[in-house]
Amino acid sequence: MPGRHRRLGPRAKVGIAGMLGLATLGVTVLAGAGGGGGGTPSEIALAAAEGERPNFVFIPADDLDATTSPYWDAMPNTAALLRDNGLTFTESFAPTPICCPARGTLLTGKYGHNTGVLTNSGDQGGWATFEANGNEDKTFAKYLEDGGYRTALVGKYMNGIEDDPNHVPPGWTEWYGSVDNAFYTGYNYALNENGTIVQYGGNDDPANYSTDVVANKSVDFLERAAAEDEPFMLYAASTAPHLPLPPAPRHADNPFADDAAPQTPNFQEEDLSDKPAWLRTSANVRSAQVNLTNDRDYQDRMGSLYAFDEMVVGIVDTLRETGELDNTYLVFTSDNGYNLGSHRLINKMAPYEESLRVPLVVAGPGVVKGTDDHMVALHDIAPTFLELAGVPVPQDMDGMSIAPLLRGEEPQSWRTDLIGQYAGPGPLGVDGIAAEQVPGAEIEAPEFTGDPIAHYFDVPPWSGLRTERYTYVRWYDTDRTEVHERELYDLSTDPYQLTNLLATPAGHQQNAELVAELDTRLDELAVCSGASCRS
Numbered sequence: 390m391p392g393r394h395r396r397l398g399p400r401a402k403v404g405i406a407g408m409l410g411l412a413t414l415g416v417t418v419l420a421g422a423g424g425g426g427g428g429t430p431s432e433i434a435l436a437a438a439e440g441e442r443p444n445f446v447f448i449p450a451d452d453l454d455a456t457t458s459p460y461w462d463a464m465p466n467t468a469a470l471l472r473d474n475g476l477t478f479t480e481s482f483a484p485t486p487i488c489c490p491a492r493g494t495l496l497t498g499k500y501g502h503n504t505g506v507l508t509n510s511g512d513q514g515g516w517a518t519f520e521a522n523g524n525e526d527k528t529f530a531k532y533l534e535d536g537g538y539r540t541a542l543v544g545k546y547m548n549g550i551e552d553d554p555n556h557v558p559p560g561w562t563e564w565y566g567s568v569d570n571a572f573y574t575g576y577n578y579a580l581n582e583n584g585t586i587v588q589y590g591g592n593d594d595p596a597n598y599s600t601d602v603v604a605n606k607s608v609d610f611l612e613r614a615a616a617e618d619e620p621f622m623l624y625a626a627s628t629a630p631h632l633p634l635p636p637a638p639r640h641a642d643n644p645f646a647d648d649a650a651p652q653t654p655n656f657q658e659e660d661l662s663d664k665p666a667w668l669r670t671s672a673n674v675r676s677a678q679v680n681l682t683n684d685r686d687y688q689d690r691m692g693s694l695y696a697f698d699e700m701v702v703g704i705v706d707t708l709r710e711t712g713e714l715d716n717t718y719l720v721f722t723s724d725n726g727y728n729l730g731s732h733r734l735i736n737k738m739a740p741y742e743e744s745l746r747v748p749l750v751v752a753g754p755g756v757v758k759g760t761d762d763h764m765v766a767l768h769d770i771a772p773t774f775l776e777l778a779g780v781p782v783p784q785d786m787d788g789m790s791i792a793p794l795l796r797g798e799e800p801q802s803w804r805t806d807l808i809g810q811y812a813g814p815g816p817l818g819v820d821g822i823a824a825e826q827v828p829g830a831e832i833e834a835p836e837f838t839g840d841p842i843a844h845y846f847d848v849p850p851w852s853g854l855r856t857e858r859y860t861y862v863r864w865y866d867t868d869r870t871e872v873h874e875r876e877l878y879d880l881s882t883d884p885y886q887l888t889n890l891l892a893t894p895a896g897h898q899q900n901a902e903l904v905a906e907l908d909t910r911l912d913e914l915a916v917c918s919g920a921s922c923r924s
Contacts, residue, residue: 442537442620443754444717445774446611446704449495449624450697451488451545451631452737453723455481455746457651458687460630463643463694467701471721475752476759476795482766482855485810486725486737486744489548491767493519495724496528498771498786500808503918507812514812515549520558527783529771531560533622536780541610542566544603544626554581565606567599567628575599575634575693598637600627600693604700608707615711620778627700629693636692643692650687655731655741655885663892665864665874667849668732675733683730690727718753718777720770732886740809740853740862740876741886757797764804764857765791787922804923808914809853809862854911860886861907877904 453460461468483491485501493504501507505522508514519525530540541563550556554568564583571578575598576591589597596602607625614621628634636643657676661669668675701721708714728734728743737744749765752758768788775782776790793800853862862876877890877900890896891904914922 441716442779443777444614444620444708444713445533445622445778446708446717446719447622447624447770447774448701448704448719448721449492449626450694450721450723450748451626451628452690452725452727453630453694453748454726454729454743455723455748456726456743457653457729457731458630458690458727459651460691460694460748463645463691464698464701467698467721470701470705471719471750471752474758475719475750476756476761478749478751478765478791478794479760479762480764480857481722481747481749482745482764482807482809483723483725483747484745484766484768484807486739487811488724489515489519490811491724492545492547493524494767495770496530497524498529498768498783498788499524499527500768500787500914500917500922501810502915503785503787507810509548511812516547517549517552519547519549520556525558525560527785528558528560529774530558530622530624532775532780532783533778534560534562536775536778537619538778539563539614539617539619539621540624541607541614541621542624542626543606543610544599544624545572545628546626554579554586555584557581557584563610572599573628573631573634575637592638595638598696599634600629600696600700601637603627604696604703607700608703611704611707611713612711615708615713622774623704625700625704627697629697630690632686633689634693635689637696640692640695643695645688645691648684648688648691650683650729653731653885655887657730658732658887660887661733663876663889664732665849665876667864668734672733675735679730679733679735683735686735687729716754718751718756718774720749720751722749722767722770723747724767734848738811738813738848740811740851740855740860742860742880742884745809745855751791751795753795756795761794763791763794763800764807765789765794766807785919787917787919789923806854806856806910806914808911808917809851809855810915811848811851813847813849813851852911852915854907854914856907859903859907861904861911863911875904877907 461472484494485491485507487509489509490501490506493506494501497504504519504524506514506519512518534540539562540560542561543565544567546566550566551569557564564581566581568579568581568586578599579586579588589602591597603625607623610623657679661672705714708717725737726744726746727737728739728741731743732739732741766788769791770788772782772786772788773790773792776792782790789804849865851862851864853860858879858881860878860880864874875891878886878888879890890900
């Protein structure tokens with residue numbers, strides 16, 4: 390495999406005194422996430438006061454891509470507080486880029502094939518599968534609460550929990566989880582508030598706007614938790630910028646309100662002759678979908694981030710005012726990316742860069758500032774939280790601790806590849822679940838022969854290997870059909886994945902040795918668990 394190249398931005402350690410100075414000026418210093426095993430608590434503790442365990446605030450966006458959208462322009466305060474005073478990971482990935490699998494990976498530190506959740510519903514997806522497989526007893530929240538932490542979730546948990554709205558998972562001291570898909574719309578939804586279902590109404594009362602409710606409940610938890618003599622962890626999960634969430638009413642006239650979506654070189658990719666059959670055969674209807682919805686979707690996405698930005702400010706201000714800022718790690722990321730018209734795709738789930746790459750910014754006690762290009766992923770977050778908290782990291786976690794990276798240290802070894810996986814419904818990607826069908830997202834138009842637009846959101850099953858140089862994909866790799874198409878992209882020369890190197894017999898022959906190597910590694914990772922995923 391090609392060697393790793395490390396390109397680091399300027400770094401400067403932030404001491405406690407310096408952090409306190411920043412806090413006095415009203416500037417938030419934030420910190421990060423991590424992965425599996427290694428180091429004793431004395432070696433990894435970065436707490437502000439000797440013997441004091443750090444707090445954690447985890448702030449995931451929903452469907453926020455790292456490649457196309459100018460999201461920092463809609464989140465200037467988050468940029469100033471996190472990005473400019475923290476560590477940005479430029480090579481951060483969601484191995485299974487759709488809501489349930491991604492959030493399961495975030496919570497457990499495990500790949501989807503080890504949680505059993507590889508899509509949003511059915512026997513390989515959704516909350517019901519996540520819970521049935523025993524994953525709720527193995528989340529970082531459960532381990533932290535068992536280790537003496539006060540924990541809280543506010544907002545989105547996992548698709549499918551609406552089937553058991555009274556359920557409160559173990560490991561959460563306080564629970565304010567959404568229980569229906571109306572939460573995506575911003576209004577007329579319900580929350581399970583510590584076992585009591587509470588209804589929130591329509592946009593006639595702006596206070597019902599879901600991101601603002603998440604923000605207010607997060608601040609309330611932080612104020613109360615700070616008064617207790619125990620460390621805390623907050624999981625503040627707005628659905629911004631997931632469709633069809635509109636901007637908050639106060640942001641209706643935001644600078645993106647009339648903008649067209651960005652168009653990168655692979656936007657509405659013209660020549661799909663080298664792409665797999667499912668994309669070629671559905672290209673026209675997918676392209677029509679992009680034309681019909683993409684700009685409006687983009688406008689809502691960017692507009693909804695303004696309230697998200699204000700939520701971050703409120704959280705940071707509360708930590709500063711309660712004296713907890715200098716001992717708190719804050720982590721900003723997303724559960725998965727978003728295609729936004731790339732390759733004629735409007736959503737996610739695909740093995741392409743727009744789906745796989747996610748923002749990740751971390752900052753906080755002892756965290757260096759700048760950028761880091763180690764390959765990190767969502768399953769690194771759970772083990773990092775545990776390591777920084779001094780809680781034993783279970784050996785069956787697949788992720789790697791990024792605590793050394795947060796300190797600016799070069800680990801003895803680090804991964805150079807990741808497996809990607811998805812369990813879509815079938816060979817055409819249009820005959821199974823509507824992967825992201827939510828209220829307000831169904832649009833009927835002649836181009837779709839009367840079918841709801843959500844019908845075309847899904848893609849077929851695949852597994853893939855993302856190395857530092859290549860993307861290699863095997864379609865229908867769950868053997869649901871006998872068709873096994875392959876894609877190979879050299880990202881060093883083709884970052885927008887426009888030329889599949891395996892689309893011709895000559896390409897197969899020229900890359901046969903490389904493909905054999907990639908196949909071997911992909912087969913290894915497809916059955917890895919714990920340490921074997923980290924080797």
